[in-house]
Amino acid sequence: MHGAEQRHPNIVVIMSDDQGPWALGCAGNTEIQTPHLDALAAEGTRLSRFFCASPVCSPARASLLTGQIPSRHGVHDYLDGAHVGPESVDYLAGQPTFTAALADAGYRLGLSGKWHLGASDVPRDGFVHWFALEGGGSPYGHARMHRDGIPEDIEGYLTDVFADDAIDFVDAEARRTEPFFLALNFTAPHKPFAGQHPREYTDLYRDCAFDSCPQGDPHPWQPTVDGVPIGGEADAREALIGYFAAVTAMDAAIGRVLKRLDDLGIGDDTLVVFASDNGFNCGHHGIWGKGNGTFPQNMYDESVMVPFIARQRGQITEGAVVDDLLSGYDCAATILELAGIDPAPFEAGPGASFAPALCGEKLLERPVVVHDEYGPVRMIRTRTRKYVHRYPFGPHEFYDLEADPGETTNRVDQPEHASEIHELRRQMHAWFSEHADEAIDGAELPVAGAGQVTAVYPDPLGAFTPLNWDGTGAAARQETAE
Template sequence: MTGSRPNVIVIVSDDQGPWALGAAGNHEIRTPVLDDLALRGVRLDRFFCASPVCSPARASLLTGHVPSTHGVHDYLSGPPVGPDSRDYLRDLPTLTDALADAGYRLGLSGKWHLGANDVPRRGFVHWYALEGGGSPYHDAVMYRDGVAEHVTDYLTDVIADDAAAFIDAEQDQDAPFFLAINFTAPHRPFAGQHPEEFTALYLDCAFDTCPQEEPHAWLQTKDGAPVGGEADTREALIGYFASVTAMDAAIGRVLERLRIHGIEDDTIVVFLSDNGFSCGQHGFWGKGNGTFPMNMYDESVMVPFILSAPGRLPAGVVHDQLLSAYDLPATLLDLVGEDPAVFETGPGRSFAGLLREGAATEPERPVVVHSEYGPARMIRTRERKYVHRVPHGPHELYDLVRDPQERVNLAEDPAHADEVAELRRLLWEWFAVHSSREADGAALPVMGSGQLRPLDRDPLGAFDAPNWDGA
């Protein structure tokens, strides 16, 4: 067994808004397993992704760095498997590498989407990965240790069953395990994809928690129709909610294996999403790239986060400190008794002290979220959010105390000019410290068409620095 070192399970959902969780206050969505996990652990109420796009966000969860350091700026298209596919995190220190070096046995069930999805990474004794970044729920291609499998059963259950089998198989091992369970739920497609037992729960739902607002001014359209929108928003809402509830039930079956094997108290369980999602809030369907220019609304950049560690951390606690995906690798290493310093060379810092002691061990820092769709860069304090778009804007400033729904943009208000200047300065100084010249995307024309290859750059970094002082 594991001795003093706990097993670790990290469960990542795909495109789940922070609002789409019963424990977070949504009275319509049914997530009893996750709600119970929150009661037995710690829930973070203000946890942010590093980028509101899938691949960059996932790269940050593994490296503790932001896109302008790890170099994954966009969702990854191009060949996802085979000899022409690229490992975008090659030669970068990752959380899984550190755990492998610490003696953990690693397993993956579900989505990888960081290039070369068919190739097991170092330390993985089990690799069951989705071919690309998404798929229908009843027609998926998975790669088991490099060999393709065509799956027609419900994908959420397929991923959960594989994860449960890994837990069963690991009971004969002396070393602790790390298991990544990366669901595709609740990513589209929504309507007509999910088991009837779950869709039936929402046939009469009012969906008051997902108001369908007037179309956003930045909504992308083609032939008059929203790009990424839904032809039947009610059916899409039924599908979105059903997919979350089906995933919740699947997670319950995985966690039951811990109880059956008597290792529940020896296992840290983390649940979060890669990025947020709007289902009509602010007048669009999608995440950051649901609009152009890319949006940085809290629905897009905040994600649900739960961490349970029985006997190691308090239970039933909710923290509202500003924390980020780039903090996660250092925190998990800290919680398992390893030195987190390797993941604290960038912006990430372990928040294990907060989880253990129930109080912050250092002053709260602003969080930064960014994307190279434009690009857009955001700095958020407890009271203010500033969004800067290089080179021409539009920029945004929100008073989150008086305007928590982010409705009134104060960026051009002369009364707030000093605030804008100060937040812009802080943002510029943050990137001066935490981005690398080789990977900084501020002056690169990444527009959301998919990152086909590592970005071509002059090795001397011969491009202009962004103009933070202009419009």
């Protein structure tokens, strides 16, 4: 819809996979080429301190949809096991999502790309178009997709396949009177990196110095097998070329989608949001990966901070940068408010709409603090301090972000910081006590970044079935009655 007839804006939410805000030109990286995302930021508002709820894919995505933290929605790690078929499960079954709220308000929903929240072959309620990747990752040259429940093996560059499908959905919906919502979920720039991307993009970086990705000494918490580090890259330079090329190729695909909105005459009536599920370290701190690039899992800003750009012409402030500390659990309420739908049901937990900040207003009476979790690892971060707590015994971390913005020196044992560490720890415990569900609280689970294969369902009385774990860090399969 467009013009005076439109009651709600169309919505396009574009999600990248494993991208920190450092990998954006508009965020200050002079080496990476992201002209279309830079232009989107110039037309809209960019958040410079937006955080995922957990530094790994599936829980972060679940938090974006539900407005809840992993210790309430029950997804604590990336999802492993069956992704389709009778053994696969919907990990968010019975839980409210902002997409369901959009459908209830009359939106027609479409998905093009990654899902990775279980049962990828089953279109969720309200989705009239469902083109979902079977699992959590894939080579870029071919993939198994599920189109409206039917498996489909596709060939071609995956980033362009997703964008083409998204454009087809937009073309069809532009002819209808109802507003539409599109989730365009890329796998870029997720690994594999080297040898995956068109030469027109890899050639851009053959002579790049990659000063934006300093290759530190291997992190002491890097996992090893028989003494050999895992999770790193055998050829860091080729991996960097692939990572940067993946971002630039995705940027070009996004540019095609945005152009189609304008060509159809609906660009001005469409809210466009770009974000990533979690951050990523390309050698920063001696890590290739995100939270589970180390064990214990890390909470460095490169892992937990993600890009966020929003544009709606005439509504969202043009060319603004907002530095409030905001999180993925705030996203559901924000999108609903921008859509003209009551956000209150998604503000009963930790989330709160930051739509006013996107429209030029100050966020009032809001603590400048954000929380993250990854199983038994929890973080509280203010503008100038970060405290990381690991249940049950540590190691804990404390960073003075004024003196040490690169998080190079852990000051947790320095006596002069004892009182403020105590206060941050108290605030963190109180916050998670308020917002976690005791039955599935991640602090009690030995999550090791090795994947989760157990679903958590609400039972008929509204309680949650607790997770079972096999003691190795991967969840043990549990039969649960619906």
